[in-house]
Amino acid sequence: MKSLVMTKIGDPKEKTIGELELREFPMPEPGPEDVLIKVAYASICGSDIHFLKGEIGNLYDRIKSELPRQIGHEISGTIEKAGAKAMAIGLKPGDKITAFYNEFCHSCYYCRDTSDDKKIFCPSRKSHHDAMSQYVCWHMSQIYKLPEEADLRDACLTEPMSVALQAVEKAEIEIGSHVAVFGGGGIGLMIAQLAKMAGAATVTVIEPVAGKREIALTIGADYTIDPISEDLVARAKEITGGMGFDIILESSGAASAAKAAPDIAVVGGKIIYFAMYNPAFDMSVNLFQTFYQKGLIMRGVLFSDRCVERAVRMLPRMDFTNIIQRVHPLEDFDKAFADMGSGQYIKVILKCND
Ligand SMILES: [Zn+2]
Ligand SMILES: [Zn+2]
Known part of the structure; x- marks a missing residue:
């Protein structure tokens, strides 16, 4: 074999x-x-x-x-x-x-x-x-x-689905939230679908590749942002009525995305990091601004077999066509x-x- x-x-x-x-x-x-x-x-x-x-x-x-x-x-x-x-x-x-x-x-x-x-x-x-x-x-x-x-x-x-599912669970999306996903890759687009099912009012996919942005819209994303040609912070404000996103899931692994996430979060918002980042990449966080003034919650997600069975159950509800x-x-x-x-x-x- x-x-x-x-x-x-x-x-x-x-x-x-x-x-x-x-x-x-x-x-x-x-x-x-x-x-x-x-x-x-x-x-x-x-x-x-x-x-x-x-x-x-x-x-x-x-x-x-x-x-x-x-x-x-x-x-x-x-x-x-x-x-x-x-x-x-x-x-x-x-x-x-x-x-x-x-x-x-x-x-x-x-x-x-x-x-x-x-x-x-x-x-x-x-x-x-x-x-x-x-x-x-x-x-x-x-x-x-x-x-x-x-x-x-x-x-x-199923395995990437279980990661997407776990990330969405860790985000504890409240019904009516504005959710943003960095990265229009497999996991990012699974998250976009699951976030909608979890009750997000809007889902925005932030992705530099035009073809991926188009597909994001076909699987249920409400908005997309090209972080290269568009002003990310301005667009985030426009989409969220000036407030910023309640939940941000960073699945792209890009250093620029990881750093930008706090800038587009609402006061008290939540950021979930779970991509495979460049091992040499360090990110500095201003603790006073991030936690004392803005009250952000930031956490990472790894992987677990805890979500696999439920990922299997969700397969028929997912749109993997594109x-x-x-x-x-x-x-x-x-x-x-x-x-x-x-x-x-x-x-x-x-x-x-x-
Ligand atoms: Zn994998
Ligand atoms: Zn053990």
Whole structure:
């Protein structure tokens, strides 16, 4: 069976990009608690591009030492084979599924304290980065069954959906809020849709790529702003009746966006940061102005499996028609990564089996 591997990592200083290669691997054999997944689709995450470019800060040396290394974590497929324990909990060959790439120990302090998504800090966490394969073998605790009628193309977006869902939940959007989303990428446009469902009066997507702004309007955004050619603060005031946005979700990862967010927030507004920022980027915050005078709430969001099941339930309510813009067969991984790396497309996915 074939699997995509990263054979070389880019150098962020020299702005070089890494290399990928499709290699032959032995068919994985599931243990009693494992599931062998025949991968239908694997989606390219913005973070995959950062890894390939080496824009991963202090993880760089570790990742470089692990090369060649498989890649991919956003997945959908069908169960090919299930171990005895996996079968006992109701997972069986032929089931349509999606999966969460992190496998947790479920026993440590972080796994058991479910109050605030601490699981990600599980010291025994095993991340499966091999989704861009024909087959993968993952633990039964990572598997989420899909209904029979589920669209596997959409379902490979479950993991980014779970991040979007978590960000919207952390934002605690009150009905009637003015919401702004920086970034018209996959997660940004999922957030725009979820924010509307959560009761936002208006949703504004702030995005420099014209095509992405157009699509934002088709999936329910009320306004878009081009942060390059337009006056961001003036437009924010215009949209919100002079007040500023109640909730701002920063999903673009751009330093300029991260810095601009407090400038367009209403007094007492909330800002959620959750993109993969350049590890060398530091942001200074004037504490007097930001917290004492403006009363802003700023927080970050990582990822969690807490939202995955609910992300699955929301899949049929999402509009991904214009979000999945390119589907390439696994063999055409170079074209797929070039498309995603160009920044012009929202989501590019790989079809991993016929
Ligand atoms: Zn991802
Ligand atoms: Zn743990």
